[in-house]
Amino acid sequence: MSNNHNPVIKTLNLTKVYDTGFRGEQVSALKNLNLEVYPSEIFGYLGPNGSGKTTTIKLLLGLIFPTSGSIEIMGTKDIYSAYVKKNIGYLPEGSYYPDFLKGEEILRFYGQLYGLTGKELGKRIDEVLELVGMTHARRRLLKGYSKGMRQRIGLAQALISDPQILILDEPTTGLDPIARKEIRDILSHLRDKGKTLLISSHELLEVEMISNRVGILYEGILRVAGTLDELLTSKDRIIEFANAKNGVVQEIENKGGEVVDQVKDRVYLKVKNDEELYKVIELCKNLGLQLIKITPRRETLEELFVNVIDLAKKERSL
Amino acid sequence: MQNLLDTVKGPWFIAVYTWREGLRRKTLVGFLVLSLLVIFGATFMTSFINQATVGDVTTDMDLKLIKDICVTTISIFGILITIFISASVVPTEIENRVIYTVLSKPVRRFQYLFGKFLGVQLIIIMNLCLMGGLFFIALYIKQQILPTLLLWSVFLTYFEFLIVSALTFAIACASSSSVLPTIAGLFIYITGSLTEYLKDVYNRSGQSGEWFDTLIGYIAYILWNILPNLQRFSLKTQIINSQPNDPPTDVLIPQLVIYGLIYAVCGYILAYWIFRKREV
Numbered sequence: 001m002s003n004n005h006n007p008v009i010k011t012l013n014l015t016k017v018y019d020t021g022f023r024g025e026q027v028s029a030l031k032n033l034n035l036e037v038y039p040s041e042i043f044g045y046l047g048p049n050g051s052g053k054t055t056t057i058k059l060l061l062g063l064i065f066p067t068s069g070s071i072e073i074m075g076t077k078d079i080y081s082a083y084v085k086k087n088i089g090y091l092p093e094g095s096y097y098p099d100f101l102k103g104e105e106i107l108r109f110y111g112q113l114y115g116l117t118g119k120e121l122g123k124r125i126d127e128v129l130e131l132v133g134m135t136h137a138r139r140r141l142l143k144g145y146s147k148g149m150r151q152r153i154g155l156a157q158a159l160i161s162d163p164q165i166l167i168l169d170e171p172t173t174g175l176d177p178i179a180r181k182e183i184r185d186i187l188s189h190l191r192d193k194g195k196t197l198l199i200s201s202h203e204l205l206e207v208e209m210i211s212n213r214v215g216i217l218y219e220g221i222l223r224v225a226g227t228l229d230e231l232l233t234s235k236d237r238i239i240e241f242a243n244a245k246n247g248v249v250q251e252i253e254n255k256g257g258e259v260v261d262q263v264k265d266r267v268y269l270k271v272k273n274d275e276e277l278y279k280v281i282e283l284c285k286n287l288g289l290q291l292i293k294i295t296p297r298r299e300t301l302e303e304l305f306v307n308v309i310d311l312a313k314k315e316r317s318l
Numbered sequence: 319m320q321n322l323l324d325t326v327k328g329p330w331f332i333a334v335y336t337w338r339e340g341l342r343r344k345t346l347v348g349f350l351v352l353s354l355l356v357i358f359g360a361t362f363m364t365s366f367i368n369q370a371t372v373g374d375v376t377t378d379m380d381l382k383l384i385k386d387i388c389v390t391t392i393s394i395f396g397i398l399i400t401i402f403i404s405a406s407v408v409p410t411e412i413e414n415r416v417i418y419t420v421l422s423k424p425v426r427r428f429q430y431l432f433g434k435f436l437g438v439q440l441i442i443i444m445n446l447c448l449m450g451g452l453f454f455i456a457l458y459i460k461q462q463i464l465p466t467l468l469l470w471s472v473f474l475t476y477f478e479f480l481i482v483s484a485l486t487f488a489i490a491c492a493s494s495s496s497v498l499p500t501i502a503g504l505f506i507y508i509t510g511s512l513t514e515y516l517k518d519v520y521n522r523s524g525q526s527g528e529w530f531d532t533l534i535g536y537i538a539y540i541l542w543n544i545l546p547n548l549q550r551f552s553l554k555t556q557i558i559n560s561q562p563n564d565p566p567t568d569v570l571i572p573q574l575v576i577y578g579l580i581y582a583v584c585g586y587i588l589a590y591w592i593f594r595k596r597e598v
C-alpha cells in the first residue's frame with residue numbers, strides 16, 4: 001500500500017553476533033536483515049521467542065551495535081542524533097519503571113530528557129495520560145500499579161515527545177484480554193493519526209487484527225515480509241455438503257478428497273484449485289451428497305507462521 | 319551558549335533523579351542513620367554521663383576522644399556510602415532496564431554518565447553535610463567556639479571521597495553487578511590510604527644490591543606515583559590536637575583540590591571510555 005513512500009526505518013544486511021562466555025562462543029542472533037517499515041503503517045514483527053526481535057529493536061535504538069550492515073531511520077544513518085531520537089518512542093520488553101515515583105512524575109522525568117519544560121511539558125503529560133487512559137491514576141505511586149497500568153505508563157512515556165515512530169517490544173505480553181484490547185485500540189488510533197508503528201510480538205491473532213504489514217523472523221532470518229493481503233492469499237475453498245451418511249467420510253477420503261470437518265449430516269471438504277473442485281463435486285454427486293455452498297478461505301496468519309517455520313526447519317535439516 | 323545549556327540540562331535531570339533514587343536505598347539510609355547516631359551519641363550522651371558522674375566540665379581527654387570518634391565515624395561511614403553508591407548506580411540501572419528508556423531518549427552516553435556521576439556526588443555531599451553538620455553543632459555547643467577547622471576537614475574529605483568515587487564509578491561502568499566494583503572501591507580506598515608506606519618501601523629498597531630488591535623498589539615507586547595518596551586529605555590529628563578554630567597548617571588546600579579534581583576527571587574519562595561502546 002505504501003510502497004511508493006520512502007521507508008522510515010530501513011536496515012541493510014543488518015547482522016548481529018553476540019560474543020558470549022569466556023571461550024569465545026558466539027550467538028548469531030540476526031543474519032543479513034533487510035527490513036523496511038513505511039510511513040503510517042503498523043508493521044507486525046513476528047517470531048517465536050529467541051528469534052531476534054529484541055535484538056533488532058535494540059540495534060535500531062543504538063543500545064547495542066551491529067556486527068555488520070547498516071540502519072537508516074528517517075533518511076539518516078546517524079541514528080544516535082537528537083533529531084532521530086526525538087522522533088522515536090520506545091517501549092522496551094517487560095520494562096521496569098522507577099517504583100518510587102508517581103505516574104506523572106515519571107512522565108515529567110522522561111519529558112525533561114527530551115528538553116521539554118514548563119507549560120509545554122505539563123500539556124504533553126496531560127495529553128498522553130488521557131490518550132492511554134491513565135489520568136485517574138496520575139498522582140499514584142507506581143508501586144501500586146497493575147501490570148496493565150504499568151504498560152500504559154510505558155506507552156505514555158514512549159509518546160511523550162509526540163514522536164513519528166513508535167517501536168514497541170511485545171506491548172501486550174502478559175496482559176489480560178481486556179487490557180490487550182484496550183492497548184490494541186490505542187495503537188490503531190495512533191496509526192490512524194499518522195504514526196508509524198513497529199510492533200514485535202508472538203501473539204499472532206492480535207497482530208493480524210491491527211497490522212498492515214508483517215514480517216516473520218525465525219532464527220535471526222527474516223523469512224517473509226509483506227502486507228497481510230499479499231501473504232495470506234490462498235486459493236483454498238471449502239465446500240459444504242449435506243446428506244452425509246455413516247461411512248461416507250471414509251469413502252471420500254479413499255477417493256482422494258480432503259475432509260476438514262463433519263457436523264451431523266454436513267461434511268466440509270477443502271480443495272486447492274479448480275480442477276480439484278470439479279472432481280470433488282463429481283465425486284460427491286455420485287455418493288448422493290447435496291451441495292450446499294462453496295466458500296473461499298483465506299489462510300490465517302497462524303497457518304502461515306507454522307508453514308514458514310516448518311519450511312525453515314526442513315531447510316535446516318537438509 | 320544555548321547548546322551548552324541543552325547539553326547539561328539532560329545530565330542535570332538525570333542527576334536529580336539519581337539522587338532521589340539513591341535516597342530510597344536502605345543500605346545508604348541505614349549507614350547514614352547509624353553514623354548520625356554514633357556522632358550524636360558520642361557528643362551529647364557523653365556530656366550527660368560526665369555531668370552525672372563527675373559533675374565537671376568536659377576534660378581535655380574526653381574531648382579528644384569524642385573528636386576522634388566523630389572524625390573516624392565520618393570517614394568510615396562516609397567512604398562506605400561513597401563506595402556503595404558509586405559502585406551501584408550504573409549496574410542497578412542496567413539490571414532493572416531503566417537504562418533502555420533513558421538511553422533511547424535524546425541523551426548521549428557521555429551525558430547519561432555525567433548525570434549519574436553528578437547524582438552520586440550530590441548524595442556524597444549531602445551525607446557529608448549531614449554528618450559534618452551534626453558534629454559541627456555538637457562541637458560548637460560544647461566549646462562555644464565556631465569549629466572552622468572541622469569545616470576545612472569536611473571540605474578536604476569530600477575531595478578524598480571524590481577520588482575514590484570516580485575510580486569506583488569507572489570500574490562499575492564495566493560491570494554488570496555492583497559486587498565487584500564495591501570490592502574494587504574498598505581496595506582503592508585502603509591502598510590509597512597506605513601509599514605513604516610505598517614510599518618507605520622505595521626508600522629502603524636497593525640496599526642489598528639484589529635485582530629483585532631494586533625491582534620492588536621501582537614498583538613501589540611507580541605505585542606511589544600513580545595511586546592517589548588519600549592520607550594527604552586527612553586533618554584528623556590537627557582536629558584532635560588543635561583548637562577548633564585554628565586554621566589548617568601544613569596542608570596546601572588548593573593543591574589538594576586540584577589533585578582531587580585531576581583524579582576525578584581521569585576516572586570520569588576512563589568511565590566514559592569503557593561505557594561508550596558498552597552493550598546494554
Ligand SMILES: Nc1ncnc2c1ncn2[C@@H]1O[C@H](COP(=O)(O)OP(=O)(O)O)[C@@H](O)[C@H]1O
Binds near residue numbers: 018027028029048053
Ligand atoms: N546479550 C546477549 N548475549 C548473548 N546472546 C544473546 C543476548 N541477547 C540475546 N541473545 C540471544 O540472541 C537470540 C535472539 O534473542 P532476542 O533478540 O532476545 O529474541 P526475541 O526478542 O525474538 O525473543 C537468542 O538466541 C538469545 O539467546
Ligand SMILES: [Mg+2]
Binds near residue numbers: 050053054055093169
Ligand atoms: Mg524479545
